[in-house]
Amino acid sequence: MCELYVKADPILYESRSRSLRICGVVTTLRLENQFWDILSEIAEVDGMTTNQLIAKLYEEVMDYRGEVVNFASFLRVSCTRYLSQRRVASPELSVVKRSVK
Template sequence: MCELYVKADPILYESRSRSLRICGVVTTLRLENQFWDILSEIAAVDGMTTNQLISKLYEEVMDYRGEVVNFASFLRVSCCRYLAQPQDKRAPLSLVANRS
């Protein structure tokens, strides 16, 4: 059972930082490469860039919750929620983020 996990390409769990502008403020996010890949996929489904998607998600979670304690963790959970959907029924992440 563990072979599925331990044989993962190490590049997938290597962290990478990206600088982006969220609500006019330049910030840096550090995520594992696999999460950057998933966010890129979701952005493509939504017809936007990864940075645009991340900015939109930040605005939506702030509107909904009023704060976000750990935005990187929010993004990881959002990616997991996206992947948990059947592939033929995957909704754009902006809709997933609004579900309870």
């Protein structure tokens, strides 16, 4: 079983920083490449860019919680929750709330 993990391509767990604008403020996030890939997949499913998705998640967690102690950790947990739910959910899985029209 451990082979599945130890033989993972090291590029997947290499960190990469990315600058983006959240609520009008430029900030930098540092995540492992695997998480950037998952966020990109989620954004594609939701019809937005990765930066738009991250900004939307930030807005939603701020609305719900009022603060974010460690946003990078929040994003990692969001990715793992997405993957866990994707295994059993329909292809219409979305992480962000959809507006009712």
